[in-house]
Structures are given as C-alpha cells and as structure tokens.
Amino acid sequence: MKTSQPIDAFGRDLSQEVKESVYSSSKAKYDKRIGALNAGYIAPDSLRKLAGQIKQHTLENLPSYLESAIGKLEANGAKVHYAKDGEEANATILGIMNAAGATKLIKSKSMVSEEIHLNAFLENNGCESVESDLGEFIVQLDHDMPSHIVTPIVHKNRQQIATTFEKMGLGDYNDDPTTITRRARTYLRKKYLEAEVGLTGANFVSAESGRIVLVTNEGNARFSICANRIHIVLVGIEKLVPRDKDLALFLNLLARSATGQQLTVYTQFINGPKAPDQIDGPGEMHVVFLDNGRSEILAGEFQSILRCIRCGACLNVCPVYRQTSGHAYRAVYPGPVGAVLSPLLAGKRYPEFADLPKASSLCGACNEVCPVDIPLPELLLRHRNKSKLEHIQKASAGTPPLGGWAVLCSTPSMWKSTLTLGKVMDYVPMKLVPVPAVQAWTQTRTLPPFRGGKFRGWYKEHRKHDSGNNQ
Amino acid sequence: MIPANRIVGKQVQFMITCLCDTFYDHVAQASVELLEQVGCLVDVPDGQTCCGQPAFNAGDWESARKVIRHTLRTFTGDQPIIIPSGSCAHMVFHGYQLVFENGTDAEKEAARTLAGRTWEICDFLVNGLGIQTWHGRFDGKISLHRSCHTRGSNTYSAALQLLRSIDGVEILEFDESEQCCGFGGTFSVAYPNTSAAMGTLKIDKLTAVKPDLIGAVDMACMLHLSGLAEKQKRPFRKMHVVEILLQALRNAPTNPPVIHS
Amino acid sequence: MDQQCFLDNIRAAVARNAKPSPTPLPEWDPAMVTSQLAPDTDSDSASLWETFCQRFRAVNGQTIEGIGPLIALLLNADAKHGYLAPELNGPLAGPLQNAGITLESAIDTTRIDDYAFGITRAAGIIAETGSVVINESSTPSRLGALAPWIHVTLIDANTKVFATLVDAIKDLGDEPYVVFATGPSKTADVEGILIEGVHGPGMQICLRL
C-alpha cells in the first residue's frame, strides 16, 4: 500500500524472514521478562516506579552526583576526561591510545560508541578497533548496523552469518550456531590478547563510590580488561545512580527486563585500575564522560528519556517495532526509546528524524514495561507537537490536517447539523477529510453505516417519555 | 494519572463520544439505559462534540485546545461525567492536562476539575458506585480486547470483574492480549501498512480461541477491528461491554431490577 | 573539554529545568528489592548453601563436594592440564597430580588454549542469585579464572556466604575489581539459540571442600 511514512514503507518492504525473526524473538523476550519478574516479585510494578523515581531524582541533581563520582574515580586512580560531543570523545580516546603508543583496541558492547561512530574514526586513524560481543562482531564483519540494543543481530539468520564467516576466512561454510560461536571464540581470543586497550561502556556509575558497573552474558567485558594495559570507559553522563545500594535494584530490574534473567551472567564492579599484585588487568584506567546532546535534553521537556537503562524491553513489546524491525528507525537506538531519543541526539538534524515519533499507535505498552517508568507515549506526543509547531513536513506527511475539524468540533450548531445532514462523514476522524486518508482507510477496512444524530434523536424521545411518566 | 477522590453521585452527565454520535448510537443508548438501571439520572449536554483526541494525538495541540476549551465549556456543573470509552476518559485525565501545561491558571484548573469528574463507565459502576457483581444472565464465550488506553486505569479490571460475575459468561484467555489493535487515530491512515498488519494479527489472536463474540470497552478499537475483519471476509460478532451488561439484565429470570449499590 | 566547562553546561541545563516539586531520593527497604527466590532471612548456613546450589544449578552451574568428584569431572571432560592458583596448591596440587593431571601456576598467554581448566578461590557466593563472587584478592590472575573452558571456584571456610544480592553489594568495599559470575558464559545472539562458552568458561563449577 502507498505510504508517505518511511518506517511504514520499511516494514511493508521487509522480507517475511526478517519480519518473522524480529517478531518471534520480541515475543519470546517479552514472555521471558514477565516470567522472570513474576517469579521474583509479588508486585514488580512497584520496583519500576521506585527505579524511575531514583533515576529522575538523579537527573534533577546530576551535577552534584557527577562531581561526587568524579572525585571518587580520581581517588581510585582513574583519569577522568570530558567530551562535549562525539568528535571530542573520539579525539580523547585516540589521544589516550597515541600517548601509550597503542594501536589495537578491543571493544566490549557499547551503544555510546555506536553513537559516536568510534570504530570508523579509529580505523581512519590507523588503529584497529574490534567488536567483541558476538552480535556486534558479526555486524562489524558485515559492515551492517545493529538492529536492537540488546540483541544486535535479531535481523540475521544463521545462514547469513555462516556466509559472512566463510567470506571473512573464519572457516568453511557452517551454519551450526555452536560452530559459529566457537569460531568467534577462537578468533576473538587472539584479538583480546593482542589488544593494548580495552574499551567498555558502563551500565551504571555509582556516585557514592565511583564504581563502574558492567554487565555481559558472554564475558567479553571481562576479557576486554584482562590481558591489556589500558581500560577506557566511555560513558554517557546519564548513567549515574546515587548509591551503591541502588545497584541491587537496578541490576535486578535490568536483567529481568532485558533478557528475562534473574541476573546477567557477569556483573562487574570496577573501582579503578587493577590491584598492584594482580598479574593481569589494566594498570591504567580512563573514564570518558560524554555529553553529546544530553545536557540539552536535560534542560527540556524530554528530560525523562535520560532515565533509560537500555534494556530493550520497550522495543520487544512495541507492535510497530515488531512489524518493521530496528533498521526501520535509521539510527543507533530503535523502537520507542529511539523514536524519542534519536531526533534529540540528531541536534540540528532534528527534522530528518521527526517522523520517528509518528511510528506509534500510542498504545502505551512501552511505558508499561519500562523498568524506569519513562512516559514514552507522552514524550512521543511532545515530539509530535514540537514538529507541528515547527512545520516539519516529514512528521506531518500522511496525517490529515485537523484545523477544519477543530472548527467543526467547537461549533455545536455546525456539529449537529452535519450530524443530521450526514455531512460529518467528511469531517469525523476516521474518514478524515483529504482523499488520501480515506483511501488509506478503505483499502483494508470498511466503514460501518453512518448513523449520525440517531442517539440524540432517541434520547430526546426518551426524555419526553420519562418526564411524561414523572408528571 | 487518574485523580484521587473523583466526584461520585447518581446525577450524572453523559459524554456520547464522537464515534457513538456518528456510528455507534446503540452503544450510547445502552449506556444511558444501563446508567438508569443502576439508579442514575442521566443528562446529555446538547452542545457536546468530540473530546479532542484526534488532534492531540496527531500533534496538533493548537486544534486540540480549541476543541477541549469547547468541551470544558459544555460540561459545566459538578456532576460526574460518564464516558463509554476508556480512550476518551484517558484523554481527559492525561491529554487535557498536557495541552494546558503552559496555559493560564484558569485553564489548568478547569482541566483538573474536569478530570476529577470523569469516569469511564465500567470504572464508574465498580469503583464509583461500588457495584461488585452483576445481575442477570448472558450466555457466551467472550474474547475481551484490552483497549490500550485503559492502561493505568481501572477500566479493564472493572469490566472483567463485572463480566465474570454474570451467569453464563465465559471470559477466554488469548495470546498477546497486551498488543494494540493498530488503530491509533490518524496512525491508521499515516501508517496504513503497519496499522493493518497489527490489526490483522490482533484479529487472529482474538478469534483463535473461538469466542462467540468479541467484547471491548472502546468503540475505536472496534471500528478498526471490525472494519478489517469485514474487508477480510471474516466478520465477527462484537459488543461493547455495556451492551453485554444490559443484555444480561434483560435476560434475567425476573424483571430487570434497579440495581442499588 | 575541561571539567569546569563540562559541568557548568550541565548545571545550567538542570537549572533551566528546575521543577516546582523536585523528586526526592527515595529510601527503600532491602526486602522490597530482594526477590522471592532469596532464602529466608533467618536461614542457617546449611540452608543458605542449599539455596545457592539450587540457584546455581538453575543457571547451569555445577556444584561438587570433595576432591574425588573434581578429579572425576576433569578426567571425564578430558581436562588433563590446567591452571591452579598458587595459594590452592596445598589442598589440591597433590591429589590432582596423583591422578595424572598436570598443573601450571601462571597463564602463559602464548599458549592460552593449553589450559583446559582454571581453579581459583571464590571470595563469596550469593544464595539468592546463584552467583560466585570473584575479586582481586581471591584471584591473582584474571585470565586464569576466565580463559579456560572449565572454571572451578573453591569454596571453603573462608568463603563469604551472602543471602542476597543486596548483601553482596553492601560488602563490595574497596576491592578494585569484583565479578559476580552467575553460570557459564553464554549468548543467544544467533537466532535466539542458547550457546554456552562464548568468551568465558563453558563450564562453571563450585567445589566445596
């Protein structure tokens, strides 16, 4: 069907295969999440609210929490850096590598590094940057993009992966998932041992202790700070939590929301460079705090999106994501969280992404699953309002104009006469005025018979009858 | 989001909703009759039109404000306002407050007051009037669609509670009950492919358990689902929950009593 | 960018968005965050161990008691050469070597695949989650606890036993590096199929002496 919205078109043209795998994996993760939350708690909803409140409080007091974390990190022996945007962050990381004479970097899964396109930057500057998360590694080999923030290759099947491995010289064609995993294990082991620098993100940073908390199931974040000399943590400023004790709450929620686990396999708490008598592990630790548009978000009506802990639950439950896949959202963060965040992170290029917030029926499922209770539908609505005020064509494409309808709806005499005359058919929402909208409706749906004014007629009679009885 | 201590009482105002005003008059009629059965005096303010949601959801808050101001003027007084739609009730609770975020104090106050009087009809029966079980009989296996905008409100649980208490009613469990019907107002025409795919999936799930009918607390979802189903030549029997409740009373062995809470 | 400018930006942003009613930092009770899977608060050490074993097995960890079963397990897995943390030589080196198993006390990264197993001490265990606590003081070589296919952690009288995740976090202290390992390394990246042993151990064993 013809459509003027790119996400709708992307979903329409998506292969049945990809659609099926996105749909079934989302559904499976949704079910596992519910199972894990209910197995753990009588009232899991109260944990979401609590976590949301803690994060909201943290954002409202971010400067002091950041100062506290910085102080602790420095006292623990880490060097702290500050990057206003991606460019500065990339330059800082390259600077650290250059100063140490390092050219090889192994990277644990980090959405922020995707955000600033670190791999491409380092490669252009003569450094090697290897992804170590299995999914991210495959995406890197394929020059592809992750399509989900937790499970980056839900859009690929084993045959595609096997073909890539064969092409890249990782063995003959073999699409057995175990073989694929073992081959990656062998290949990446060499990379871990060769790398001088390990780069990770951070799931949480405790303001109280400066502790960096990292979770992975595969163990790549452990291996990335094992055999190398230098550990770089790249972290968005919104990752702070006030106290160490809060980590228990967030870890319980994150694992359950993301993958339906009670706890992620490896939870690492990093409090500085390795202990002096430790044989292996980085003796040098750098923490790069990244702003990249976040302070701008902090200042405005979209602030609560910064509570996000990147669990992916809102993607998994979203009916639009399920139909269209992560790549439809054309950015690092897909799904409902991406629809809110991507236009903001785009800065001056906001209009390019102004259609994203339209990719929602506003059903509210995303808010219902969000472990930090972000009012995602409300934020989507705020974007729509903003785009309308700024006359951004990309957002309004396909949406019928409602000015005339508003006049009708605020003029009762007009409303009533159109009801009885049946003219309302040209105005009421579902048959919205301009012809394309009518077509878009009627291609796949019928309209029920028009019965405008019938109820009012009945009610008048009914009241007459009633008052007759009463006399 | 729903204000605490909303106004209760048996002198009520009824909000028809634009969909019942144009297509589903029988649902509005059943609602009024039902309210009268439970002892309410129902007034239907004549000047009412639409709650303003289509424009609000489309992002045209200026147009939405125009319609909302009209609604605020139309529903004067201090009686409870009863709405046969979880979605329009949600609009009053949430949308009305949002669009006046930067408005005058008077506007904010008016929006807050209206929310404090607003009830979706099932919510009103159970949590307003305190009716815990329903009288009468209705024979049927029902797939009850959980209309999305009843999230965070008492509507869905109230509807379930009442339906479950009726002799002869069987509520069916079906897969993916949390998923949306795909309507979403202007979303249905701006994202025609995605919307239709969502709705088709929803119909699959609702009908897979072989219900006698599909029930809803919102005619917007029904408009979409039945429109799709008809086009796909697999129409189903549909009823708003108030129609089921009214029918149950009429099926009662004794004459329908006036239910007092 | 220097710290001052960076923080000033954020301060200005927060100030621009000052809320009429700021969100307070909520206090919470450990009982609220602790799951129903945790042992009762008054559990004795036997039932804590019992719960740990249950939870650890639920995440595909294995628990064994005594050196005999350890030797059987290693031989059964054809793991005849591995890493043993030096401070565990006392209880373990003799019996293992007698069974024909050869040991090294350091990891040579040029022969990383030579180590079929690594045996290190567990700093603690967490009953609620079935996790093993690994830290710098208990584990002199990070690689020894990570690179081999089989990782065995020794639980003895010195191992701390935490009832809940909340308790374990409370005890993090000044340790520069702590890992809670909850089962073998795993992935479901390929078509959602669970595969164990991605980068870390494919077998995670708890040995109680």
Ligand code: SF4
């Ligand atoms: S917005 Fe909420 S649900 Fe979505 S990824 Fe972030 S934390 Fe998870």
